Amino acid sequence: MPEKTPDAPGAPDTALFLRSDDVMAEAVRHARLPLCITDPNLPDNPIIYANAAFCELTGYAMEEVTGRNCRFLQGRDTTAESVAAVRKLLAGQSVDTVEIVNYRKDGSAFLNALQIGPVLDPEGRVRYFFGSQLDVSAKRAAERQAQALADRELRHRLGNIVNVMSVIIRMSAQEETSGSELGRILTGRLEALGKAHIDSIVQPARSTPELRALALQLLSVYAPMGRRQVLLSGTEYALPEHLISPLTLVLHELATNAVKHGAFSCAGGKVQLSWSADGQALQLRWEESGGPAVSVPRRRHGSAIIRKLVSASGGALDFDWQATGLVVTASFTL
Missing domain, CATH: 3.30.450.20 (PAS domain)
Incomplete structure (x- = not known):
């Protein structure tokens, strides 16, 4: 008309x-x-x-x-x-x-x-x-650009996860001869790694996980008495994306060892995790107390893997098997 x-x-x-x-x-x-x-x-x-x-x-x-x-x-x-x-x-x-x-x-x-x-x-x-x-032309264009950046970041993260998983599988297979033990170890390591990354991906309001929340969530699962066995000390700190994998695996391996041989093997044991960051490096200290008497382990497969991953990220890891409990210090380059 x-x-x-x-x-x-x-x-x-x-x-x-x-x-x-x-x-x-x-x-x-x-x-x-x-x-x-x-x-x-x-x-x-x-x-x-x-x-x-x-x-x-x-x-x-x-x-x-x-x-x-x-x-x-x-x-x-x-x-x-x-x-x-x-x-x-x-x-x-x-x-x-x-x-x-x-x-x-x-x-x-x-x-x-x-x-x-x-x-x-x-x-x-x-x-x-x-x-x-x-x-709304500019708004929609900005949304499309933000989505493209998010997609690119997700692909980057997934690529990193796959690379780290490949390292874990290869090194675990070299060090374990028992098929059942290898399967159990791989399952624990990969589940811990996957959960840390999935949590950071599915929460868009928080682009990277906060260290305290990640540590408390992970360690509370291993502690038989729950959070009362975990003492955390450090300021609020958002983890850079490249440190999520090595730090998650460090905590997983230390907590697994604490369940088998250390502070998490008895109700009275405690783990204190403290950290600080100065803009150049993130410093962590893991200290166990109240557990059984400590002896230096003959096999150090878990520690070898996390040493290599921490080293690959530009950091360093040190184990001190004190009589009162294991003390581990770690430094991650920022």
Whole structure:
């Protein structure tokens, strides 16, 4: 159907609208959000009023838009689906938002978050439709860029996890001759590693895990008496992504050893984990107490693996089997 022009028969009387609906007209006129009012009781549901913000967004003067259906803002990249969604809202006389590509007077496109809704008279009949426009082009572009960065970061993390798992499997297979023991050790190591990374991936509000939370979560699982056997000391510290794997495996191996031979093998044993960071390195100290008498182990398969992983990340690990309990110090380069 041809668009109406301001001079065509049956064109809207903007002045009448402004006089008869003073309060609404003032609200529309001064709103910073682009707004227009259409009259579905006139042929082709033309615009009868548009505020200054609408004119600024589209580049059209009010006299250029009144009397015309809003479809004049559509163009080459306007999708049939978005047009159908607009028509459905009008037909259903409901309030909702449709994202639709519209065009300014100068021909430039923008993604319009168009909200449409009816204005009813006292008898419940539709008197007008309002349309509010919001240019969300920059917002959607930023969202797409952020998603691309997140996808790239996820691929990077998954690649790191696979590399570390390969090292664990290779070294464990070299050091263990029993198939059942190898399976048990691999299961524990890979589960600890996977949980640490999964927790950091599925919580977007926290890009990297906090050291205290990670340590408490991991060690509490191993301690037979729960958190009462775990003493943590250190400031809040968000772990860099490259330290999640080595630190998780260090804590897993130390906790496993504590369950077998150290502080976690009895109810009265305790593990104290403390840390500090100076901008150059993260320093950790693991100290066991209250457990059985300590002797230097003959086999050090677990310690060999975590030494190699810590060394690969630019750090160092030291074991001190004191009579009162194992003491381990670690340094991770930042």
